[in-house]
Amino acid sequence: MTRSQELYEQALELLPGGVNSPVRAMKAIGRDPIFVSRGEGAELFDVDGNSYVDWMLSWGPLIAGHAHPAVVEAVTAAAARGTGFGAPTEAEVEIAAAIADRVPGAEMVRMVNSGTEASMSAIRLARAATGRERLLKFAGAYHGHVDGLLADAGSGLATAGIPASPGVPVAQAAATTVVGWNDREAVERAVNEAEYAAILAEPYPANMGLVLPAEGFLAFLREQADRSGALLVFDEVISGFRVARGGAQEREGVTPDLTIMGKVIGGGVPAAAYAGSKELMNMVAPAGDVYQAGTLSGNPLATAAGLATLRLLEAAAYDRLTAVAEALASGLRDAAAQAGVPVEVACTTGLLTVFFGDGPVTSYADAKACNTDAHAAFCRALLERGVYLPPSQFETWFPSLAHSDAHVELTLAAAGEAFAEVAR
Numbered sequence: 001m002t003r004s005q006e007l008y009e010q011a012l013e014l015l016p017g018g019v020n021s022p023v024r025a026m027k028a029i030g031r032d033p034i035f036v037s038r039g040e041g042a043e044l045f046d047v048d049g050n051s052y053v054d055w056m057l058s059w060g061p062l063i064a065g066h067a068h069p070a071v072v073e074a075v076t077a078a079a080a081r082g083t084g085f086g087a088p089t090e091a092e093v094e095i096a097a098a099i100a101d102r103v104p105g106a107e108m109v110r111m112v113n114s115g116t117e118a119s120m121s122a123i124r125l126a127r128a129a130t131g132r133e134r135l136l137k138f139a140g141a142y143h144g145h146v147d148g149l150l151a152d153a154g155s156g157l158a159t160a161g162i163p164a165s166p167g168v169p170v171a172q173a174a175a176t177t178v179v180g181w182n183d184r185e186a187v188e189r190a191v192n193e194a195e196y197a198a199i200l201a202e203p204y205p206a207n208m209g210l211v212l213p214a215e216g217f218l219a220f221l222r223e224q225a226d227r228s229g230a231l232l233v234f235d236e237v238i239s240g241f242r243v244a245r246g247g248a249q250e251r252e253g254v255t256p257d258l259t260i261m262g263k264v265i266g267g268g269v270p271a272a273a274y275a276g277s278k279e280l281m282n283m284v285a286p287a288g289d290v291y292q293a294g295t296l297s298g299n300p301l302a303t304a305a306g307l308a309t310l311r312l313l314e315a316a317a318y319d320r321l322t323a324v325a326e327a328l329a330s331g332l333r334d335a336a337a338q339a340g341v342p343v344e345v346a347c348t349t350g351l352l353t354v355f356f357g358d359g360p361v362t363s364y365a366d367a368k369a370c371n372t373d374a375h376a377a378f379c380r381a382l383l384e385r386g387v388y389l390p391p392s393q394f395e396t397w398f399p400s401l402a403h404s405d406a407h408v409e410l411t412l413a414a415a416g417e418a419f420a421e422v423a424r
Ligand SMILES: *Cc1c(COP(=O)(O)O)cnc(C)c1O
Pocket: 113, 114, 115, 116, 117, 119, 142, 143, 144, 145, 202, 207, 235, 236, 237, 238, 262, 263, 272
């Protein structure tokens, strides 16, 4: 028995499903989880001494790779000064300024500890600001495990085949309308039928695999929000600081009323945020009366890791994140074609998904129609060859600044063999 198997057996007695977050269990690809001992740059090492090129990278936060020296140094120095005070610090002002400088829709920022907490809080603010309760979200979009947002939520639910979760109050689920991504008619119809506090979208959805917005779709959402009095809320937990310095909103030129951030913003330490105009954010306590608080919010370790990571992300970084994703995408397309495996590779700066199917994937329905068995076989074959990707068809690979050309080549060589195995 391997050490990973031993730990998994023990973990099954102590943690539900043996893990602290569902997709890690690797059930969707029909194998047991891999217990990790450490990471370095783009490489991951397991407790049995195997190493992997890591395209999962903690599901997005590690845009600079594992244990980047600048991040480690910043966190170590912060820890030595004290891990938390529950009183304001200089670093919180610095990170808020760094965010406001980068993200067009962010004038004022509230730090929290997870993307889930950020979406929950942004929704409360949107409801308070509009005096409305209903929410409009998109099928396949994940906004954390917030009660009212678990319907058709992609990500881990899609991976496990769970349409929604037991334990969610009927009233919470009923206050959310779900429409198809890239479906203008459905949005227009929904907006004509009810009043929404928020139209909530991942501008570059990455939790049903990567499904980019159709030309003009984000601007259309902006118009629909404006004409109906709803707030436009972009969940940039994945796209923020990744697809461009100022996220998808900067890249697409569409500014939301509120922005939800996470992952990269904490550089691998728990941190998230929501942000918007001064007018809206000043409604949050103690400036206003929309209550939201957090014992560890803006804590020194998270702000240090986040700031150190943001400082690594200047213009040249995005050229590199684009180049790595594109090299990977074109190599994967060629390797699949050579093996005769039909795939659609979606890719943008710092994000990529290999969909196992022939058609273009423009919606959650298209993503769900993919051959998840073929994806699972591909994943298992890559793991055996030392390449670790997110073990689900409904997630994205995370090209990073730590991936070298050699990592890409090694991955493509392994992928060639893995596609051949899938074709058999
Ligand atoms: C990961 C994610 C979340 C949830 O963040 P957590 O920190 O896991 O709670 C929310 N929205 C999107 C788009 C995400 O990818």
